[in-house]
Amino acid sequence: MAHEETATFQTRYHISASIILDSSLHIGSGETDTRSLDDTTEKSQVSTIVRDYRNKPYIPGSTLRGLLRDLMEHNQNITKDTIKALFGTGEENNECGGKLRFANAYFNETQSNLSKPDNEHILKEDQEDCQGLLLKKIDIKEYKRRHWDENRWSWIINGVAIDRCTGSAAEHRLFFYEAVPPGTVFTLGIEAIGLGEDDIELLFKTLSFLKKENNLILGRGQAVGFGKCHIGDDICLHGITDKNALHKWLENHSAAGLNSLPKLSAPGINTPLAQKNNTVTLHVTLKFNGPLLVNDPSSTYKNPKKNEAGLGHVYLSDHKNRIFLPGTSFKGAFRSQMERIVRTMGDRINGKVLSPQESSNLACYPSGEKELCCPDINKKDDIAEKLCLVCRICGGRGYRSPLMVSEFSAKEGKEGELRLQDFVAIDRFTGGVAGDKKFNALHREDPELTGSITLDCDRIDEPLLGLFFLTLRDLIEGDIAFGYGKTKGFGYCTAEVTLKEESNNMFPSQSLSEDEAWLAAAVPQVKELEKIIENTLTKEV
Template identity: 30%
Template sequence: MNTQTTTDATEEKPRIPWPFHQRWRISGCLIAESPLFIGSGNTSHRDHLKNDDELVEIADCLRGANDWPALPATSLKGVLRAWLGREEEEQIKRLFGEDSKENNSGRGGEVEFLDAHLTLPRNSDTPLPHWDQDKQTWVEIINSIDRERGVAAENHLAHRETVAAGSGFELEITGQFSQPQNDIPLLLAALEGFNDPENPVLLGADTISGKGRMHWELAVVERLDATSVLEWLEDPNRGMAQQAFQPLPTEELATLKESATVYTGMEEKVWNFPLTLHFNGPFLVNNPSTDEEMDVPQDQKPAHARPRTNEMGQVILPAKSLRGVLRSQGEKILRTLLDMEDEQWINSELQQFVERRIACRPEIPTRACNPLKGKEEAGEKLCLACQLFGAPGWRSPMAITDFTLKPGDYERQTQEMLAVDRFTGGGKDKAKYNAQAIIDPVLEGRVKLDKRRAPGWGLGLLALLLRDLKEGELRFGWGAAGKGYGHCTAEIDKWDDHALRQDAQAAWGELIKLIKEHIDTLKENLPHTEDEQATKPEASGHE
């Protein structure tokens, strides 16, 4: 009996075959439709780009093969995961992975992303500022606006190396999927999100200003199944296993694409406002001439100030310019809602309270909101203006595109000017300059507000800003502060939408309630003299 037991124990158990999972590969091309910047953290210089005879520091973009720009796999994975949203869905977590938490060690995702390298360089003749053909980048120059004077702020100039629109990157996604018939359609839908006209997937920095817009072209979906692997193993002249992938049959690919459309009908995540700006008179956002352009005979020199254009040669009102004007006006509205007496504004405690809770001074580091370290702090740590318009560590929920010139025949006018000598009151010697402006242009673009990230009162303040824009209260571009340039009115497609108006009115009521709470807190903490207390009128009960 013992012998029989020993024999049974030593018998080999039947082997369980290791399950074979098909491997998939999705390939295609991402083509930049707007400027793109993904920083590497390094800086460089260009010999011809100086400021007061000193070479300026340029923030470098991330590079790959041939020293050309590249799109990092982590960025691609992150933006697609964010666009899909739906935090609690198990499929999203299985594909993209999830972070470790208190009771969860986290896990990696089934989908694998590779860096996307530049394979379609830009060869257009359209001039770009400080273009480098070898590096396939140009240099974007950025400045801030002084809140009080309405002109460019001093010592706020920045330069960064930017990928031009029209540049193409080869994208490849691979993986072994537990449920390929569900997972491949989801990934195809996410990639098609780059082409979404209302809420596209965006890459890189300044996406809230229309940067990083891409167009996706699917090339092929391939599969490596057991049959393909066996054929590859039996081939005496086999190469790398990557060459054994086989394209899907046309009918099967069509079925997967059809299934992908299910995921494109997601709930609307943004309020979208298409705008048309009608300018009355000259309009100009300056595109300064370079030293090389000015180092030519007098009759060949361009205007000192001329219209800014994008990579396609279209005249634009940059998103940053529009954002700056909207933010400045929004800050004025927020401060005005406090309804304080004139003499109270000189109180230092009041100024500190306003900058801490209502509207800070982002152009002055000591009076700006502190950078955030976590999104959960936004409502507590940021002033109201920064919650809506953005701050270090907090991306604005308001996205704005560049406004481009609507096709048409527009007059261009060059105005000759002479600076005035402040001492003599006459013309300043050697201070003659000129500006080329477009007369009565019409520009089109969009303003969008993310419903998921915007504060509850955000739509209310945005609606008031759009009303000011519609009524011609705002000016844009060069010469807007004192030369009569940049006056416009706006045409807003959704302005009469009843549901939108109700949402905006409710949001405005929420903002008024919040401002009143701040006023009560402020009055409790500000000191008052006995004379002020005696003459202070009782509340009338009217709002």
């Protein structure tokens, strides 16, 4: 009892909440797994995600702790002493632990099952497609879309790098990685010791900020739409705030664990944590005026009957089985157009067509030879020294992209008409049909997809905004194609672009598609861009 009288009482809280995925999530384990992903004997290397003892995915507590600390450090109203008290410090000869302890956010199977993704094949068994092909001839159940594994609660995403010189898939740049599908729910747990009322209010303001769209992004591929999630509305506070409550809790022998702490009223939050961030978000609607196909290899199949057609190419669909355009596909095409623009400007300024070596400082060739690629970035000063103009906007090795895009998905009724198109190769010598060269493609005709582009203006030099504006203009006018078969008429569209934030002096008008005043306002940046290109070429010579 003497020890109890002299001991200093510390408040103890437990905060729980749900983390709900809005897009696929990949938090890598750093390991790869060898798997067979088709009906051949060939094996593929798949980058795996972190898993718990149940072989289910989870979000490491260190990831969540780092995210919350970063948010608070970027808020000018929060002092360094407050951050040090909450999270601790690893400063040499001044190490101390923090008041917050983050548990791993584990997979919530019950809640995740409520929004379980539709992982059947796009064409269900016994369904008749638009061309009258009866799929009941094939046991469609054998095909798992995206190689979905319910026991591991993950699917496999594939990607390929495009060679900037040839325009085709780069050799040895096909990759596969595991991902947790949208709709998955994880349970977050934070333990807090010795917090005052102001600290609790600050923590709840931060969690309230993470309830909003695009404020909580985790894992791989953040610049291309992966890892988007949000905190649910079920934030719950339990705790002990005085000695009497502690004695009462200890006397309850049936109580077990931090969840049995008395439930407390959460502080009322009128405004979430304010973030000073000079970003611009554009809402983009892509209106395709023809077929669209981003190929999903896991949905294709070969018919065992020699004279019966299978499916050679099938469009990629999301967790709701609707067509969508991945952020990787959008950003890759957007970046390629940006590279064409800056190289064309370089040719005009230089008075001749530049060689790849001469133009690599304007726009490098990421999948090309080593001397044509931008090097790894290890410090901030390397950005202007070593990165080409395009990598400064779209990101490079060791440098996170200031330009972030979302996935582009179709709303109900905007998926477009389902079509199956047959193709055949022509023998260049005989002029007849080349043997065994017939194939088909299942796609959507005239879909309408919506998504967003976010630009961090604090991390881009103002002249480079001119390059972004020119590329955005080409997107609006329909000069950028997406997905498979650009030489066959696939993937062409126009765009409608509107500004999400009204108060931004970069764009004089709200709708960029209808009013080109914003482009006229960008003329000074374009002029400055021309000077940078000229200086870069002169420096190289």
